[in-house]
Amino acid sequence: MDGIQRENGCLNTFCPIASVAWLHRKMKDSFFLIVGTHTCAHFIQTALDVMVYAHSRFGFAVLEESDLVAPSMTGELSSVIDEVVAEWNPKVIFVMTTCSVDILKMDLEVSCKEISKKLNFPVLLTSASGIDGIFTQGEDKVLKALLPFCPTVEEEEKEQSEERKSKWFFFNKEEEKPVEKPKVSNLVLVGAVTDGTAQQLQWELKKLGLDKVDVFPEGDLAKMPVINERTVVAPLQPYLNDTLATIRRERGATVLTTLFPIGPDGTAQFLKDICQHFQIDASRVEEREKQTWQELEPQLQMLRGKKIMFLGDNLLELPLARFLTACGVEIVELGTPYVHSKDMKAELETLLAKQVPIIEGPDFHLQLKRIQAYKPDLIVTGLALCNPLEAMGYRTAWSIEFTFAQIHGFVNAIDLIKMFTKPLRKWQALQEHGWN
Amino acid sequence: MVLKLAYWMYEGTALSGIARVTGSMKKIHTVIHGPQGDSYINVMFSMLERFHELPPFTLSAIGRREMAKGSRARLVETVLRVDEEQKPDVIVITPTCSSTLLQEDLDAVAHTLQARTNATLIVPKVNAFRDLEHYAMDQFLTQMVATFAEEQSKSERFSVNIIGPSYLGFHQIHDLEEIKKTLQDLGIEINLVVPYGASVEALRNITKAHLNISLYQEYGKSVCDYLKERFGMDYLSITPLGIRQTGRFLEEIGEKAGIDVHAYIRRNLSPASLISRCVNSVDALSSLYGKRAVVFGDYSHAVGVTYLLREIGIQVEWAGTYMKAMESSFKQELQGQAKEVFVCDDFQKISNKIKETQPDIVFGTQMERHSSARHDFPCVVISSPAHILNFPLHASPILGYSGITRILDNINGTIKLGLEEHLVNMFGEDSQEEEVQIAIAEVAASTEKKELSAGASEEIKWTPDALNTLKQIPFFVRGKVQRNTETYAREKGHKEITLEVIYAAKAHFEK
Numbered sequence: 001m002d003g004i005q006r007e008n009g010c011l012n013t014f015c016p017i018a019s020v021a022w023l024h025r026k027m028k029d030s031f032f033l034i035v036g037t038h039t040c041a042h043f044i045q046t047a048l049d050v051m052v053y054a055h056s057r058f059g060f061a062v063l064e065e066s067d068l069v070a071p072s073m074t075g076e077l078s079s080v081i082d083e084v085v086a087e088w089n090p091k092v093i094f095v096m097t098t099c100s101v102d103i104l105k106m107d108l109e110v111s112c113k114e115i116s117k118k119l120n121f122p123v124l125l126t127s128a129s130g131i132d133g134i135f136t137q138g139e140d141k142v143l144k145a146l147l148p149f150c151p152t153v154e155e156e157e158k159e160q161s162e163e164r165k166s167k168w169f170f171f172n173k174e175e176e177k178p179v180e181k182p183k184v185s186n187l188v189l190v191g192a193v194t195d196g197t198a199q200q201l202q203w204e205l206k207k208l209g210l211d212k213v214d215v216f217p218e219g220d221l222a223k224m225p226v227i228n229e230r231t232v233v234a235p236l237q238p239y240l241n242d243t244l245a246t247i248r249r250e251r252g253a254t255v256l257t258t259l260f261p262i263g264p265d266g267t268a269q270f271l272k273d274i275c276q277h278f279q280i281d282a283s284r285v286e287e288r289e290k291q292t293w294q295e296l297e298p299q300l301q302m303l304r305g306k307k308i309m310f311l312g313d314n315l316l317e318l319p320l321a322r323f324l325t326a327c328g329v330e331i332v333e334l335g336t337p338y339v340h341s342k343d344m345k346a347e348l349e350t351l352l353a354k355q356v357p358i359i360e361g362p363d364f365h366l367q368l369k370r371i372q373a374y375k376p377d378l379i380v381t382g383l384a385l386c387n388p389l390e391a392m393g394y395r396t397a398w399s400i401e402f403t404f405a406q407i408h409g410f411v412n413a414i415d416l417i418k419m420f421t422k423p424l425r426k427w428q429a430l431q432e433h434g435w436n
Numbered sequence: 437m438v439l440k441l442a443y444w445m446y447e448g449t450a451l452s453g454i455a456r457v458t459g460s461m462k463k464i465h466t467v468i469h470g471p472q473g474d475s476y477i478n479v480m481f482s483m484l485e486r487f488h489e490l491p492p493f494t495l496s497a498i499g500r501r502e503m504a505k506g507s508r509a510r511l512v513e514t515v516l517r518v519d520e521e522q523k524p525d526v527i528v529i530t531p532t533c534s535s536t537l538l539q540e541d542l543d544a545v546a547h548t549l550q551a552r553t554n555a556t557l558i559v560p561k562v563n564a565f566r567d568l569e570h571y572a573m574d575q576f577l578t579q580m581v582a583t584f585a586e587e588q589s590k591s592e593r594f595s596v597n598i599i600g601p602s603y604l605g606f607h608q609i610h611d612l613e614e615i616k617k618t619l620q621d622l623g624i625e626i627n628l629v630v631p632y633g634a635s636v637e638a639l640r641n642i643t644k645a646h647l648n649i650s651l652y653q654e655y656g657k658s659v660c661d662y663l664k665e666r667f668g669m670d671y672l673s674i675t676p677l678g679i680r681q682t683g684r685f686l687e688e689i690g691e692k693a694g695i696d697v698h699a700y701i702r703r704n705l706s707p708a709s710l711i712s713r714c715v716n717s718v719d720a721l722s723s724l725y726g727k728r729a730v731v732f733g734d735y736s737h738a739v740g741v742t743y744l745l746r747e748i749g750i751q752v753e754w755a756g757t758y759m760k761a762m763e764s765s766f767k768q769e770l771q772g773q774a775k776e777v778f779v780c781d782d783f784q785k786i787s788n789k790i791k792e793t794q795p796d797i798v799f800g801t802q803m804e805r806h807s808s809a810r811h812d813f814p815c816v817v818i819s820s821p822a823h824i825l826n827f828p829l830h831a832s833p834i835l836g837y838s839g840i841t842r843i844l845d846n847i848n849g850t851i852k853l854g855l856e857e858h859l860v861n862m863f864g865e866d867s868q869e870e871e872v873q874i875a876i877a878e879v880a881a882s883t884e885k886k887e888l889s890a891g892a893s894e895e896i897k898w899t900p901d902a903l904n905t906l907k908q909i910p911f912f913v914r915g916k917v918q919r920n921t922e923t924y925a926r927e928k929g930h931k932e933i934t935l936e937v938i939y940a941a942k943a944h945f946e947k
């Protein structure tokens with residue numbers, strides 16, 4: 001898409017395995033097994049400060065040099081998984097592969113299937129290699145692996161295919177007989193958000209007249225929503241490109257092109273587009289949006305006219321920047337690791353209409369120079385850079401906080417905006433006490 | 437390749453070891469040749485050490501394109517740019533676990549690139565896939581020193597090099613301050629600290645010192661061996677942790693420097709000193725003496741703390757280290773100091789062992805702190821792996837005499853206080869905690885009334901004397917004492933609780 005510059009960088013971000021931090025909490029009775037090197041383990045335990053979860057439902061199958069090349073990895077992987085099962089008794093195991101598996105061209109697909117069969121519960125292979133993606137994209141890979149658990153037919157229609165449940169691991173779509181299409185289509189919100197966030201969005205939609213709104217993924221494998229060619233999918237997170245592409249391709253579902261429900265403006269557009277699709281009245285939305293903006297007013301006063309720069313980290317940059325422009329903020333630079341022009345179409349149109357300079361894969365060293373030129377009031381960036389930038393005299397917001405916090409919908413808008421105003425307030429407060 | 441299940445790594449990667457060396461030194465920039473996530477080193481420095489400058493690490497990323505077309509172009513570009521923009525004295529080009537698997541020849545890249553950079557290019561001679569943090573530090577420190585050290589005439593006054601302190605170590609920067617102060621008190625000059633704060637220029641002058649002091653046993657000794665062999669420099673490798681080891685450390689330095697250190701030692705251990713007043717206090721008799729502890733950590737801290745605990749009268753049930761490569765010397769060193777001495781790097785085994793041992797107090801890493809919390813044992817953290825809490829702002833050395841005072845403070849702040857515990861143990865059973873934890877004010881007011889009247893009005897009567905004695909017992913264990921005594925009385929068929937019955941009950945529960 002025009003209007004986007006490209007640079008060769010954005011290296012101060014994490015790799016996809018970091019997504020275990022929230023995914024292992026989202027998926028009930030799961031275990032995440034990361035197949036990788038010592039670096040992967042060290043990274044997770046130090047950089048993410050996952051020490052708070054010292055004993056939890058993820059672990060590492062660390063590759064160790066031996067006389068090299070085990071004839072098949074199945075035996076190796078199987079015995080590690082046996083240990084995991086003995087300790088945790090999970091209902092699903094996600095085997096996340098990493099760079100080393102990629103480099104060694106190890107294929108664990110068959111192994112996972114065999115182990116799965118042996119244990120009689122799903123052992124799902126997901127690639128989380130840092131060679132390909134950045135940390136939030138780990139969620140994309142996991143959701144994609146969960147798609148086969150979304151039935152293609154409604155509960156009532158599938159009496160005849162009850163056995164399917166016990167045969168989930170074959171993933172064989174041909175087993176499902178074509179069923180007569182009912183008239184109604186279902187709406188599925190896609191993204192690993194907290195139950196609270198999902199409930200809020202469901203509540204908003206219910207008020208608009210949509211009673212049955214599903215969410216993918218559910219924490220429980222047995223409760224995944226139906227996704228078929230009648231399904232309308234509304235993405236909640238901007239980094240689920242693989243999952244969405246697979247939904248389009250394999251399920252023939254309609255994926256809405258709309259803004260992400262982040263910020264009152266995005267949430268309103270999101271709801272309106274859904275309403276339009278389902279041909280229901282959306283007039284209430286504007287009222288909600290207006291009311292939410294009013295609630296934000298004290299914070300908005302602080303943000304209007306401020307210059308904010310995104311260095312690029314977690315792929316939430318586009319919706320966040322779009323929300324900020326609606327707040328009257330000047331986005332001096334919107335750096336983001338990667339721009340998916342199809343899935344981000346609505347966001348991009350809004351941003352480019354406002355001439356927001358977007359840089360894909362920004363180069364930090366060039367950014368450093370631009371920071372000096374732009375003198376932004378706030379820089380949104382990753383953990384590695386915040387403290388040094390603060391010491392240089394800039395205010396920073398940790399981008400990772402936006403990944404961990406609940407920022408979707410009208411109700412959370414106040415928390416979202418405070419994540420931008422808090423560093424500014426802190427700065428003000430400290431200055432009043434002699435810091436400058 | 438084989439796979440091994442791990443929930444936790446006690447030791448960091450070779451990459452993190454190299455980064456601790458380069459990141460601690462001055463005007464050295466490190467180019468990390470690896471995939472995206474391997475730039476986490478920056479986060480460790482920025483978050484744990486609260487770096488106010490950009491950490492001196494730049495990633496030369498290996499992405500899809502590099503996998504397909506080779507990573508050399510990106511690496512060359514990155515190195516040249518770092519050279520131009522950062523103007524470092526040295527650029528260290530390091531592989532990571534994954535990039536090692538690509539089997540690229542980084543030496544060759546560095547060799548051809550050298551003609552185009554002002555900085556000296558160095559590729560660590562380690563196997564980033566196989567080697568661990570401390571071994572990599574040991575090897576790489578030696579490589580750095582060997583690259584730059586030159587023959588120099590000795591400094592006029594007796595001076596030493598301190599080898600060991602580095603960023604991301606366990607309280608190492610605090611240790612350094614303590615050692616500096618000690619040496620200053622003794623009138624001994626410091627020529628150089630390696631790696632913390634050392635520049636290439638300073639490394640050239642490392643041979644000016646009369647003595648090398650290696651503070652930690654995990655790494656640093658190879659540097660000393662190298663300097664001894666190549667330049668005939670004398671060295672000393674003792675971790676001054678605990679009373680005896682600190683004494684030995686000082687004495688040996690004194691001997692080499694021709695200084696009498698005994699006055700200094702006496703001053704720190706005399707009856708008037710804080711250490712001695714604490715260890716010899718009557719309070720320590722109940723709070724420390726005979727307590728059962730377990731110790732786990734890296735080599736230096738596990739050994740040192742075991743010594744220290746013995747020196748203050750605590751019993752060490754077992755001592756373990758995760759430094760597998762140092763197994764035999766660990767066992768030899770601590771033989772007879774603890775009932776069991778072992779090496780293990782499986783944190784769950786350690787966790788289970790703690791649970792089985794039921795110690796009064798645990799000394800371990802952040803992992804053991806977690807395990808202890810789960811099983812409700814008090815724990816003092818004495819070794820890496822560390823947490824942001826182990827990067828305190830106030831002076832908190834582990835080494836030297838100040839280190840001893842700090843550990844004693846930590847123990848006192850963690851373990852149950854003498855009298856309190858005495859009473860709980862005497863009369864209580866295993867779940868003593870509840871009583872202690874109940875909000876004090878509320879309980880103080882209500883327990884007395886309720887329990888005493890209840891106790892006095894039920895089938896078993898308390899004589900006035902006995903009741904008086906009961907009242908004198910601190911409220912937080914009083915309920916338990918009362919119940920135990922009554923149970924005992926009932927069992928023995930007493931209708932009335934007299935002083936004799938209390939004493940007999942006490943004897944009964946104490947045995």
Ligand code: SF4
Pocket residue numbers: 015016017036037039040041043098099100128129130131471472473474534
């Ligand atoms: S970038 Fe690759 S090797 Fe490095 S931590 Fe991430 S997955 Fe592991």
